[in-house]
Amino acid sequence: MSRPRVLLLSLLLLAGAGQAADLGTWGDLYPIREESLLQLITRRLAALQQSGELGQRMQDFQARAVAHSERPAPVPGVGRVATLTTRRFNPAVTLSADIRDNAGRLIAAKGQVFNPLTLVPFRETLYFINADDPDQLAWMKRQVPPTPMVKIILVQGNIPETSQALDTRIYFDQGGALCQRFGLMRVPVRITPAPGGTLLTIDEIPPDTGAH
Template sequence: MKRLRQFSLALLLCVPCIGGAKDLGVWGDVYPVQEQSMLSFIQGRLKQLEATGEMAQMQHDFKERVIENTLRPPPVEGLLTDTQPHTLWYDPTFTVQGDYADHQGTVFARQGDRINPLSHVGLGQTLYFLDADDPRQVAWMKAQTPPTLRYKVILTNGNIKTATQQLNTRIYFDQAGSLTQQLGIRYIPAVVTQEGDKLRIVSAPMQEGR
C-alpha cells in the first residue's frame, strides 16, 4: 500500500509538467533529405557544359595546350651566350658499384673498376645545342659543317616545328636540361665532339644583342 501511494504521488507531480507542454511550431525551413550521387552530379554538369558550348571550348583549349607544350617545351634555365668562346672537357669515366655479368655468367666488370664508356662505344656523331629563339644561334647552326656523318641538333629553347623548317633537319629538345647539366654546358650555342676517351665541348662566341 505504501508503494502504491508513492507511485500515485510521483504521477501527480509529473502531470503539471506534461500539461504545461506547448506546441512551439516549426523554427526555420525544413527540407526533405535528398542526396545526389556524385555520378549524377557529374553527368548533369557535363550535359550543361555541352549545351552551352563550354565543353567544346574546353576540349579545344586543352588540345592547344598539349600542342604548344609539345612543340615548345619549357626552356632550359641558366644557359648564357658570350662574346668569347669557351672550351671544356667531359670525362664519362665512372666507378662500378657492383659486379656485372653477361647472360652466360661471365663477369665483365667488378666492383671498384673504373670504366670509360667511350673506350668501348664511340659517340659516333656531333651534337649541337642552341636556342632556336635566338636568330644569331640559328644563323650559326646553318653555317655549320658537321665533322661526322651523323649529327643531332638539340634545342634548349624554341619551337621545334619552326626550327625544323629553318634548319631542314630533325630536331631534338633537351628536356629539363638533362644533357646540358650532365655535360656541364653553360654557354650556347655549343658543339660536342669526341676526342679520344673524352668529349670536347666548345661554345661559339655570339655578338652582343639579338
C-alpha cells in the same frame, strides 16, 4: 566513356574530394533521397556539353598540350657564348651496380670507375643552340660537322619551326639533363669525339664566328 569525359570526370572528382570520418549512427535512419554521385557527374557533364563549355575546355587543354610539346620550357641558366673556349670532357662514372651483357657476363663491377666510350665508341657531333637567337640559327646553318652523324639539341626555342628552318630533325634538352651532364652554361656548343676515343671535346663558339 570518351577521353574528354574521362578527363573532366577526373577533374570533377578531384575538385570534390575531401576527408570523411565515421561518427557512428545518431537517431533514426531515413532513406537518402539525394542524387547519387554518378547522377551528379552525369548532370554536370550534360550541362557543360549543352553550354559548349566542355568542348571549349577540351580545346584549351589540347592547345596547351600542343604548345608545350612544340616549345618546352627553356633550360634555365644557359646564356650566350662570348669567347671561344675548348675543353675535354671525361664521361667516366662510378658504377652504383654491376653492368652485365645479355649472357650475364660481367662487363664492369659496382664501384668501378667506368668510361662508357671504352665499350661504345662515340661517333657523333652534338650541337646545342638557342633557336630563339637568330644569330645562333644562322651560325648553325654555317656549320660543317666533322662526323656523318649529327644531332641538334635545343635549350630554348620552337621545335617544328627550327626543324623547318634547318631542314633536319631537332631534339630538345627537356629538364636540362644534358646541359647538366656536360656542364654547359652557354651556347652555342659543339661536342665531338676527342683523339683517342675515350674523351669528348666541348667547344663553346661565339655565334658571330664562321663555320667550324
